[in-house]
Amino acid sequence: MVEYSAPLKEMQFALEAVAGLTGLTQLPGFEDAQPDLVAAALDEANKLASGVISPLQRVGDMHPPVIENGVVRTSPGWIDAYKQYIEGGWNGPSADPEIGGGGLPSAVGMALNEMWGSACMAFSLGPLLTQGAIDLLEAHGTDAQKAKYLEKMVSGEWTGTMNLTEPQAGSDVGALRSRARPEDDHYRISGQKIFISYGDHDMTENIIHMVLARIDGAPEGIRGVSLFLVPKFLVNDDGSLGARNDLRPVSLEHKIGIHGSPTCVMSYGDNEGSKGWLVGKENGGIQAMFTMMNNARLGVGLQGLSIAETALQQATAFAAERRQGKDIQTGEDNVPIDQHPDVKRMLVNMRAETEAMRALCYWVAARLDESRFMPDAKDKAKAQRMLDLLIPVVKSYSTDRGVEVASTSIQIHGGMGFIEETGVGQVWRDSRIAPIYEGANGVQAMDLLGRKLGRDQGAAMAELIADIRAELDGIGGDLAAIKDQVLEGVNAMERATAGQVAAFNDRIGIAAAGAADYLDLTGRVVCAWLLLKGAAAAHDWAADDAAFAENRIAIARYFATRMLPPAIALAATMEDSAEAVMAVA
Numbered sequence: 001m002v003e004y005s006a007p008l009k010e011m012q013f014a015l016e017a018v019a020g021l022t023g024l025t026q027l028p029g030f031e032d033a034q035p036d037l038v039a040a041a042l043d044e045a046n047k048l049a050s051g052v053i054s055p056l057q058r059v060g061d062m063h064p065p066v067i068e069n070g071v072v073r074t075s076p077g078w079i080d081a082y083k084q085y086i087e088g089g090w091n092g093p094s095a096d097p098e099i100g101g102g103g104l105p106s107a108v109g110m111a112l113n114e115m116w117g118s119a120c121m122a123f124s125l126g127p128l129l130t131q132g133a134i135d136l137l138e139a140h141g142t143d144a145q146k147a148k149y150l151e152k153m154v155s156g157e158w159t160g161t162m163n164l165t166e167p168q169a170g171s172d173v174g175a176l177r178s179r180a181r182p183e184d185d186h187y188r189i190s191g192q193k194i195f196i197s198y199g200d201h202d203m204t205e206n207i208i209h210m211v212l213a214r215i216d217g218a219p220e221g222i223r224g225v226s227l228f229l230v231p232k233f234l235v236n237d238d239g240s241l242g243a244r245n246d247l248r249p250v251s252l253e254h255k256i257g258i259h260g261s262p263t264c265v266m267s268y269g270d271n272e273g274s275k276g277w278l279v280g281k282e283n284g285g286i287q288a289m290f291t292m293m294n295n296a297r298l299g300v301g302l303q304g305l306s307i308a309e310t311a312l313q314q315a316t317a318f319a320a321e322r323r324q325g326k327d328i329q330t331g332e333d334n335v336p337i338d339q340h341p342d343v344k345r346m347l348v349n350m351r352a353e354t355e356a357m358r359a360l361c362y363w364v365a366a367r368l369d370e371s372r373f374m375p376d377a378k379d380k381a382k383a384q385r386m387l388d389l390l391i392p393v394v395k396s397y398s399t400d401r402g403v404e405v406a407s408t409s410i411q412i413h414g415g416m417g418f419i420e421e422t423g424v425g426q427v428w429r430d431s432r433i434a435p436i437y438e439g440a441n442g443v444q445a446m447d448l449l450g451r452k453l454g455r456d457q458g459a460a461m462a463e464l465i466a467d468i469r470a471e472l473d474g475i476g477g478d479l480a481a482i483k484d485q486v487l488e489g490v491n492a493m494e495r496a497t498a499g500q501v502a503a504f505n506d507r508i509g510i511a512a513a514g515a516a517d518y519l520d521l522t523g524r525v526v527c528a529w530l531l532l533k534g535a536a537a538a539h540d541w542a543a544d545d546a547a548f549a550e551n552r553i554a555i556a557r558y559f560a561t562r563m564l565p566p567a568i569a570l571a572a573t574m575e576d577s578a579e580a581v582m583a584v585a
Contacts (some may be wrong), residue, residue, distance in 0.1 A: 002317045002423075004044040004054040004119045004310055009548065010355065011111050014041055017537040018530050019362035024105045026238070027373040038108055041093070045112050048088060052081050053119040059258020060122045061426050065252060066199070072262045073248055081123065081202040082156070090116075091127055091156030095134060101144075110302055110365040114358070117306025121430045122260030124306070126159055126198040128299045133160025133210050140280040141229075148235055149208055159204050162292055163193040163211040163230075163266060171443055173286065174222030178213035181273065188273030189213050189230055190267065194331035195437070199264030200232070200249035206241060207232040210292060211276060212267065212285050219283065224271040227285035228276035230268065236513045246274040257429030293438060294391055298365065300438045301394035304402030305357040306534040307431040311402075311409035312350045314424055318413050319343055325344045337412075346412055352559045356527035357398045362528055364390045374568040385460045390453050390526070392444035396516075397523030399434035400441060406431040445515035448522070449504060458501045461522075464496050468529050475536050479553070485560040486532050489525040492571035496521055499575055517570045524567035 015021045016035055025033050060075040065370055085091065093107035095101020104562075116124035134153050137146055152158045169175040175536025189211055193199075200207065209230040218224035234242040245567035246269055253263040268274045280288035319338035327335045337343045348364060367390075370383035386429045407429040410417035435441045475483045500518050503511035531552075 001175045002056075002077075002314045003050060004313060005050045006042065006115045006118070007309065008039070008042055008046060008254065010358065011042060011114065011537075013373045013541060013548075013552070014355075015107060015111055016299050017541045018359045018534045019107045019225045019366040021105070021107065021366075024107060024366060024369050027105075027369060028375065029103055029373060030105050030369070033104055033108060038104075038111075041104070041108070042111060042115075044088075045090060045115050048084060048090065049115040049119040049259035050206060051148070052084055053116060053123055056081055056123050056260065057426070058464065059121065061257075061346075062259075064259040065262040067200075067249060067252060070248055072252065072264065073200050074203060074262060075260045078201075078260070079203050080124065082126075085116075085127070085405070086156030091130065092134070092154035095154045098139075099150045107362050107365040107368045107369060110298070110362055113299060113302055114306050114309070117303050118154055118309045120260065121303060121307060122573070123400075124151040124259040124303070125258065126201070127156070127205070128296065129162055129197055130156070130158075130160040131299070132162060132296040132308065133208060135295045136210060136227075136279065137229075139291045140227075140288040145229060145277065145279070148237075148239065149229070149231075152206075152239075153208060157204060158208055159198060159200055159201070160207040160208045160210065161196055162289070162296065163196055163199075163209050164289065165193060165195045166191070167194055167228055170322040171440060172274040173212065174220075174225060176212060176214065176225065177269065178211065180213040180215045180226060180228060180276065182215065183273075185277075187213075187215070187228060187276045187278065188269060189228055189247075189276040190273050192208040192263050192267050195253065196264045196266045197261055197268045199262065200359060201262050205233070206235070209247070209266070210279070212289060213276075215282060222286055224283040226281050226282050227288045228280045229279050230274050230276040233273060242275030246271050256432055257426065295368075295394040296438050297391050297444070297573075298368070300434055301357075301391075301396075302361050304398030304400070304431070305361050306356060307402040307427060308350065308405035309429050311406040311424070311431075312347075312354050314427065315350060315409040315412040318416070320581040336481060343412060346408050348558055349562070350408055352531075352555050353401045353405050354565065355555050356531055356559055356563075357401055359530035359534060360390075360523070360527050361394055361398060363499060364394050378522055382463070389448075389460045389464060391451070391525050392439075392485070393448045393516060393526065395438065395517060396435070396519055397527075398442040399431075400520075402434055403428070403431045423485045441517060441519075445519040446512060448519050449500060449511055449515040453497065453501055454504045458497045461497050462494075464526075465490055465497075466528075470528070471533065475532065479532065479536060479556075480559045482532050482535065482553075482557050485564055486525070486528045489528055490562075490565050492568040493521055493525045496571040496574055499571075503575065503578075509582055512576045514574045517574050517577070521567045521574075528560050531559050540546045542548045 024030050056077050063075050065072050065074050093102035093104045094106045097103040180187040211228045211230045214224050236242050249264040250267045251265045320336050322337045323334045326333050327339050367383045367387045371387050374380035378476050402497050416422050535553040535556035538549035542549040
């Protein structure tokens with residue numbers, strides 16, 4: 001098996017040349033996040049990712065967690081790796097320094113999280129959900145809740161979870177049956193949740209559950225859902241741990257992949273009812289939970305990139321070592337298979353997809369930083385619009401591509417890819433959950449259509465299109481041909497946007513049937529633009545490495561030439577194909 005090692009130069013390039021790290025250092029609080037400091041942080045993180053976390057990948061798959069006496073025991077090595085992870089301060093690199101965080105931009109945190117996900121996706125899920133719970137408490141928690149819980153969650157001493165799903169309530173969260181009964185200053189929670197990642201484990205002394213439930217007497221449906229903080233162990237006023245709360249893991253799910261991640265069926269209130277504290281307003285649970293879910297969707301989109309990078313490294317190493325057949329151009333016999341044009345095509349396709357996802361994930365994360373810290377209110381509002389618009393694209397586009405890249409890696413490995421011992425199949429199995437959880441990708445497409453295009457009649461998308469065109473105006477020379485192809489994609493996206501807005505207003509079924517195609521088109525066009533953005537800066541950024549710079553340009557050309565045209569075709573066929581979908585019985 002190939003042990004993961006972070007592509008540090010590519011990551012630094014995406015942060016600086018594409019996401020705009022230098023601009024982020026001008027924001028209040030980020031002055032110290034200079035490229036040399038970020039490079040040192042990435043290098044140090046890679047030592048932990050490659051040396052400590054990556055070896056867990058196979059262990060977790062072969063020896064998944066078990067329940068012993070009502071407690072989940074994680075896979076061998078998990079506890080020690082997590083201890084090293086939090087001792088290094090890696091759990092809260094982007095959190096506020098006042099609560100123990102590192103104060104780095106979210107874009108840099110994205111790069112660090114890419115490493116953990118590439119090294120071992122199952123391991124990385126725990127910190128991902130904890131970060132989401134931290135964001136939720138920062139946005140909606142009371143001062144008392146923040147004081148009691150945040151610091152230990154930021155340090156990683158305690159982890160956090162998200163409890164939405166029930167057997168009858170998946171994407172339709174409003175169908176949940178969990179109840180909350182008021183009692184003094186808290187509530188008594190009862191009900192069962194399924195698919196709860198890291199719902200119980202032995203890596204930390206406490207777990208802070210964020211649980212959706214309906215207060216007795218609240219309206220039915222999504223309008224009557226509230227959010228509660230439910231700790232595994234109650235926390236005393238002095239911060240010490242008290243009695244065990246009335247909650248327990250009933251069982252562990254047997255999954256296709258991410259075996260090392262303890263995915264629990266959780267039961268609340270088998271006896272007197274578990275104690276929970278309201279977060280946000282009564283019946284405002286969905287609004288509060290969306291804070292956690294939105295940032296989690298960025299993190300899940302990043303998992304698509306992480307999986308793709310792992311698959312790419314495995315396929316690249318195998319294709320360089322595996323010798324078979326003649327070189328079709330030179331006639332040389334018994335050559336590495338990466339010399340065969342079709343194998344090279346697959347490898348280049350994997351690399352282009354991976355670089356495109358990295359550009360997309362980092363660029364959108366930088367808008368998250370701007371939405372929080374831009375001094376000017378108008379700039380801050382614009383960054384928030386871009387963030388809201390593209391979060392569903394990051395989540396859906398990247399996770400779909402991650403599955404495709406992992407599948408291509410199996411194809412390159414041939415028969416060996418179908419053998420579990422190589423570890424290639426595990427990467428593909430792990431990848432398959434990402435398009436499903438944190439809002440299935442079809443839900444993301446409908447979010448882009450309804451909550452984004454429908455809400456403002458395409459105004460935010462028009463704003464993004466105008467910004468892309470303005471930036472393309474400054475690109476020429478050797479990149480003119482790529483620019484023309486990207487511009488053609490932008491024009492197609494504009495036409496498709498107008499079509500989707502019109503259909504949303506008049507023929508909602510047709511708009512919905514075309515929503516996934518529209519999201520895919522948007523992802524392709526934005527990725528093509530960001531790769532070109534990087535290509536335009538490549539020689540200046542990599543002045544000492546001409547080969548690296550030329551490869552950035554070659555990848556941008558490949559993406560625009562090979563991957564953009566099929567997406568552009570979607571704009572011309574979207575309405576007809578949507579009508580064809582709706583016509584089939």
